[in-house]
Amino acid sequence: VLLEKSNENPFLDRFYQNPRQHALSTQLFFLFQRSQQLQELRQDDMFEPVRVSDFLIDKDQLFAQQNLDLDEYELYLKVYRHLTMDAPTPDLVIYLQAPTEVLLDRIRKRGIKAEQHIEQSYLENINNTYAEYFHYYEKTSLLIVNSGEMDLVGNDDDYQLLVDYIVSLPSGTHYFNPGPSLL
Template sequence: MSNANDHFWQLDLSDKSIPRYIAVEGPIGVGKTTLTKNLASTFNYDTLLERAEDNPFLDRFYAHEKNSALPTQLFFLFQRIQQLNELRQGDMFQPVRVADFLIEKDPLFAQVTLNEDELKLYQQVFDHMAIDAPTPDLVIYLQASTDVLLDRIHSRGIRSEQTIDHHYLQRLNDAYTHFFHYYDSAPLLIVNASEIDWVNNPDDYRELVNYMLDITRGRHYYNPQPTILR
C-alpha cells in the first residue's frame, strides 16, 4: 500500500463513499502521475503506474526518430496489458487502487504517432490482444492548454522530454479531447488543470477530492478558480 503518513494529503473521509478503482488520465505534463500518487496517499491505495522509464525506445522516439514510433507504442501496449493481467491475477477483482492510465486510450497515441501502415499493424495487434481490464469506478481526465503542458514539461526537466514540440503536443491534446468527448464507460470527471496547483496547495487538492467523492455516475466538469497560498 502507499504511504499514508503524509498528512498534507489527508482528509476527513469518514462520511464519504470512496471509489475502489480510480483511473487518472491526460496528456504529457498535465500532472496525472502526481495526482495519482497523492490520491493513493490519501486513500491508502496501491498505485498502478505507467513505467515510461522502462521503455527502451522512448528516448529515440522523442528525438524524432520516425522508425521508433511503432516499437515505442507496442512496448507500452504490452506493458500495460501485462500490468492489467497482474491486477486480475492477484485477487484484484475488487481492486483498491488508483492508476495513471486507462488502457482504452492507448490507440489514440498510435493515431497521432504512426503512419497509415504502422497504424493498421498496431490496430491488428490491439484488436487481437485479450484485454480484460477492470472498469474504473471513476475516471479523472485532466485538461490543460498545450502551452501550459509545454511549460510544465520544460520545468520538470526530464532530459528525453525536452525535444517534445508544440505540434506533437497539440495533436495529442486534440486526440484526448476527442476520445473523452465520447467516453461513457465509467463515471467521468473532466478537470481544468491549467490553473489549480494540487502539488503545492492543500486547499486546491482538498477541494478537488471533495468534489470527486460526490460523483457516482455521469459526466462532470471541475473548473475552479485557483486559490492563493498565504
C-alpha cells in the same frame, strides 16, 4: 496503484528525437507494459477497495493514431485487440485537461531530458485528440478537470479540493473547473 512507467521504455528517448522511426516500437512497448500491469491487477486481490491507475488502456490508441503510419497502425490494432480483450473497465476516469502552453511549462519544469524535445505542434495535436476523445467518452463515469490553474503535485490544497470533489461524485459525466469564472 498502477503507474505508467515511461522511464522503463527504452525507445522513448529515441521517439522524441525521431518520432517517425521509433513510433511503433515505442507504442508496442507501452502497450505490452500496460497490458501486463492489467493482467497482474486481475491476478491480485480482487477485494481491494480502491485501485488507482494513471493510465487508461483505451487512450493508448490515441497516441498510436497520431504517430503511426497506416500499416503500422493496423499491426498495432491487431496486437492491441489481442492484449486488451479482458481489460477491466474503470469505475471512474479522470481527465486532467490543461492548455498546451501549461502542459509545455509543466514538461519543462518536470525536467525529464527526453521530454524536452516535445514540439508544441505535436503536443497541441495530442491535446486536441484527447479533448475530442473524452468529449464522446461513454464507457464509464468521467470527470473532466480543468487543471490549467491547479497544481495537483505541489499544492496540497488543490489536491485536496479535487479529492473532496471526487468523493462526492455520483456516476455520469462531470466537469470540475476550480478556476475563476469567465461569466
